[in-house]
Amino acid sequence: MNDMTAIxxxxxxxxxxxxxxxxxxxxxxxxxxxxxxxxxxxxxxIGTKPENTVFVSGIGCSSRFPYYMETYGFHTxxxxxxxxxxxxxxxxxxxxxxxxxxxxxxxxxxxxxxxHLLRRNLDVQVLLFNNEIYGxxxxxxxxxxxxxxxxxxxxxxxxxxxxxxxxFALGAGARFIARGIDTAQKQxxxxxxxxxAHKGASxxxxxxNCIVYNEDVFAAFTDKKNAGPKQIWVKHGEPLVxxxxxxxxxxxxxxxxxxxxxxxxxxxxGVLVHDQTNRGLVQMLLELPFGDFPMVLGVIxxxxxxxxxxxxxxxNHSVAAGKKADLNALIRKGQSWTVHDAAxxxx
Amino acid sequence: MATALKDNFESTAPRTNHPDAVxxxxxxxxxxxxxxxxxxxxxxxxxxxxxxSTFPDFPAEIRAPQGTTFGVSAFQVNFGSSDIETAGDxxxxxxxxxxxxxxxxxxxxxxxxxxxADTGExxxxxxxxxxxxxxxIDDNSLARWQVLAFDISALTLEAVKPFGLGNKEALRCKNMxxxxxxxxxxxxxxxxxxxxxxxxxxxNPVLADANIAALNAGHAYGETAEIGGALRQxxxxxxxxxxxxxxxxxxxxxxxxxxxxxAKLAGLDLFLGSYPITPxxxxxxxxxxxxxxxVTSFQAEDEIAAVCAAIGASYAGQLGVTSxxxxxxxxxxxxxxxxxxxxxxxxxxxxxxxxxxxxLPTKTEQSDLYQAIYGRNGxxxxxxxxxxxPTDCFDVAIEAVRLSVQFMTPVMLLTDGYIANAAQPWLVPxxxxxxxxxxxxxxxxxxxxxxxxxxxxxxxxxxVWVKPGTPGLTHRIGGIEKGFSTGNINYEAANHQKMTDTxxxxxxxxxxxxxxxxxxxxxAGGKLVVVGWGSTYGPIRKAVESARAKGLDVSHVHIRYLxxxxxxxxxxxxxxxxxxxxxxxxxxxxxxxxxxxxxxxxPLNKVSGQPFKIAEIEAAIDAELARKG
Ligand code: SF4
Numbered sequence: 007m008n009d010m011t012a013i014x015x016x017x018x019x020x021x022x023x024x025x026x027x028x029x030x031x032x033x034x035x036x037x038x039x040x041x042x043x044x045x046x047x048x049x050x051x052i053g054t055k056p057e058n059t060v061f062v063s064g065i066g067c068s069s070r071f072p073y074y075m076e077t078y079g080f081h082t083x084x085x086x087x088x089x090x091x092x093x094x095x096x097x098x099x100x101x102x103x104x105x106x107x108x109x110x111x112x113x114x115x116x117x118x119x120x121x122h123l124l125r126r127n128l129d130v131q132v133l134l135f136n137n138e139i140y141g142x143x144x145x146x147x148x149x150x151x152x153x154x155x156x157x158x159x160x161x162x163x164x165x166x167x168x169x170x171x172x173x174f175a176l177g178a179g180a181r182f183i184a185r186g187i188d189t190a191q192k193q194x195x196x197x198x199x200x201x202x203a204h205k206g207a208s209x210x211x212x213x214x215n216c217i218v219y220n221e222d223v224f225a226a227f228t229d230k231k232n233a234g235p236k237q238i239w240v241k242h243g244e245p246l247v248x249x250x251x252x253x254x255x256x257x258x259x260x261x262x263x264x265x266x267x268x269x270x271x272x273x274x275x276g277v278l279v280h281d282q283t284n285r286g287l288v289q290m291l292l293e294l295p296f297g298d299f300p301m302v303l304g305v306i307x308x309x310x311x312x313x314x315x316x317x318x319x320x321x322n323h324s325v326a327a328g329k330k331a332d333l334n335a336l337i338r339k340g341q342s343w344t345v346h347d348a349a350x351x352x353x
Numbered sequence: 354m355a356t357a358l359k360d361n362f363e364s365t366a367p368r369t370n371h372p373d374a375v376x377x378x379x380x381x382x383x384x385x386x387x388x389x390x391x392x393x394x395x396x397x398x399x400x401x402x403x404x405x406s407t408f409p410d411f412p413a414e415i416r417a418p419q420g421t422t423f424g425v426s427a428f429q430v431n432f433g434s435s436d437i438e439t440a441g442d443x444x445x446x447x448x449x450x451x452x453x454x455x456x457x458x459x460x461x462x463x464x465x466x467x468x469x470a471d472t473g474e475x476x477x478x479x480x481x482x483x484x485x486x487x488x489x490i491d492d493n494s495l496a497r498w499q500v501l502a503f504d505i506s507a508l509t510l511e512a513v514k515p516f517g518l519g520n521k522e523a524l525r526c527k528n529m530x531x532x533x534x535x536x537x538x539x540x541x542x543x544x545x546x547x548x549x550x551x552x553x554x555x556x557n558p559v560l561a562d563a564n565i566a567a568l569n570a571g572h573a574y575g576e577t578a579e580i581g582g583a584l585r586q587x588x589x590x591x592x593x594x595x596x597x598x599x600x601x602x603x604x605x606x607x608x609x610x611x612x613x614x615x616a617k618l619a620g621l622d623l624f625l626g627s628y629p630i631t632p633x634x635x636x637x638x639x640x641x642x643x644x645x646x647x648v649t650s651f652q653a654e655d656e657i658a659a660v661c662a663a664i665g666a667s668y669a670g671q672l673g674v675t676s677x678x679x680x681x682x683x684x685x686x687x688x689x690x691x692x693x694x695x696x697x698x699x700x701x702x703x704x705x706x707x708x709x710x711x712x713l714p715t716k717t718e719q720s721d722l723y724q725a726i727y728g729r730n731g732x733x734x735x736x737x738x739x740x741x742x743p744t745d746c747f748d749v750a751i752e753a754v755r756l757s758v759q760f761m762t763p764v765m766l767l768t769d770g771y772i773a774n775a776a777q778p779w780l781v782p783x784x785x786x787x788x789x790x791x792x793x794x795x796x797x798x799x800x801x802x803x804x805x806x807x808x809x810x811x812x813x814x815x816x817v818w819v820k821p822g823t824p825g826l827t828h829r830i831g832g833i834e835k836g837f838s839t840g841n842i843n844y845e846a847a848n849h850q851k852m853t854d855t856x857x858x859x860x861x862x863x864x865x866x867x868x869x870x871x872x873x874x875x876x877a878g879g880k881l882v883v884v885g886w887g888s889t890y891g892p893i894r895k896a897v898e899s900a901r902a903k904g905l906d907v908s909h910v911h912i913r914y915l916x917x918x919x920x921x922x923x924x925x926x927x928x929x930x931x932x933x934x935x936x937x938x939x940x941x942x943x944x945x946x947x948x949x950x951x952x953x954x955x956p957l958n959k960v961s962g963q964p965f966k967i968a969e970i971e972a973a974i975d976a977e978l979a980r981k982g
Contacts, residue, residue: 079830121654338781342600345596
């Protein structure tokens, strides 16, 4: 697009306005395409401008993302997108900052930065593309790979316990946690919009299909035929039901544990109603073992607190209030004296 | 100072009562408040009109076990009526608050120098902790020095008795008693110290009064005690210095103020991303307090995040600064490559310390020069500057900011633990005398065609700086090799060659925008030039001064711009028969000079964690001039 003219995107833009002229270089069929499409579809609807939008990424397949968005973009180094984004947002809180990362980038080499970004609650959207594998380096096991994953670096199967990204985010202190699926084109823009509207760090894990190195690793719940019984899309204030309203989640009587029950004749008594501010419930939902339970998707947790950059800015202002920024006076502070031609006097 | 030092270097004769300069070292347990005592004594020297230089030497452990040799904290001050450039080779006076302090410091004292020791701390336990079987005060092992040993502890307790302090609190006043005695020895005014104590203990007037009483008692002791020859008053005349407004300043303070001044001259807000590390933390502490100057300080989760956040801030249009020491700089290496690749301004302060690895956190060294010039993956050139003294930090920091924003490049500013902590009198400049270099962000939307984020100034090769938020100029940058002006990903062979050359040429071209190398002392050619950089400035200057006074043909060149090097440096060095390079490393500048100019630079190396002594450099000058060939 816009080959011969400067980039200007009108208000009331179309998704195409948010795409660059760069050739997209993901493998054909990669789940990243669908996520890109969903983001480009979201942008016109959230009332932000391209020039006020910054996409920051680390390294990995997903991190090429900024090159395809007609916004400001910074493709940084492995794992460090949260740290760079922190500087961007602190320097200019008016910018709308999105972080694009992956399971290796965001939870392995950059795990420490992710932890601190979430606990500080920087007002950014983190989109973590989880494909449970290292794609760009040709298929090694990642920190989200399930035990037994065979890869060039784990030829006999991985033995280390994987991390659950959303549970990690909750533990780190994130105040917005959502899960989506690359192909879920109806729900993804809604999640992105909610993430964008949330003030503070929004953590969105997106199950992304790497068709080359980990094809169909999520098929057990992403396949069309599995979607009903194996996906539960949660919504604040609504009962936790799935499989076309035929199943629901409830507390095991007398225990702090969840179980799946059949809903007969639409009778949802006993089925839990989702409360996205109830941290205990959220923790149980995030850690439900898949298989016995469906995969919990949608906006699972949202309980805003003041954002980091807002507090930094407020402190900068309140401390500076009433003080004059007089550099000459500043450098004259401290233990001082004046040397006259002959004698010395203390100031 | 050099002359005074020479006079006494090999002699044990008592010094004159009217010396050019005196070196005093206060040494005690970490908890004895020696840094505070030294600092206040220095202030009294400043107020008496002396020039001075100080060197604090404290242990790496915050609270090392009491009485041990590794818990000794010392503060040395050299003050005098002539130009003072170092903290002094050898103390003339050592104040030792316990056996461990005596043991670790007395060897440095000049023969015939004065030891003042607190016998109240020389009990069996403390002697044993210091590794003495017999008290050195009794066994004649201190015969080379004049020893004045008396019970400072008891005298302090006596002085503060009326205030009803507990024993421990009362003993804490020992340092003020000692300071009082020191003030008497050098005929100093007590009033400013009393005012300072009243201010310091404003919330606890009893403590203020007790400390003042101790200070007065120490002073009175000097005046009235009949001790004989050793304890006497010395007169040090005021130095003839340029008139004006002075303050004491440490390198850490001076550097922080310089960064703020630089940002202001550039018209930018300053963003500091930093992670605590010795000896760099003072910069973080100082900048964290200056919010009204448009400073945002961010204590990051680690060194990498600190530099990355600074890069992010620069990308967003502020002046990104990160500050650390060698180990932290090592962690930042990859991100520095990103700043080089994306051609963003960034100031990186390295307060060097002894290495490698954790090395000697509180000791000084200048062994990160290779790291600064070469220490990144790929061909990754950046500007490297160095500071040569505490007061010099201010101007060098401004220069670092200027080069960084004018050439869109990271700049490494090398200082060290010695400079960071040492203090000097500073003739405070007027900011109106500095020329501003306001940054102009690029906002112009091209009339046709796409905006190219890597479009360059044809002369300096610097690219445009666009703040996100600017309409019509959205673009992407990153660490992947990019097309020459488009910034788009580009892996083509010819393009990478061109971009590598461009990044290199851009930095080398800065040599056209920095001053020529000047000569600190001596002629622009001759038998020998001593070339230094960083905090070796003081000892080299004094050594060359002294050698020249003896009639030797030697000059001193001190390099501030380490990369790119000044244009005339090669010719300048080649106009001397010999080149001597004293460094607190194993010969890093020496290697650079040999590589760049094929000159036969000879190293003089010291890596003991202590600064060079003037005498060491002077001896090397003599040897080098005597050497055939
Ligand atoms: S390797 Fe996998 S994740 Fe990477 S682009 Fe190809 S399909 Fe997508």
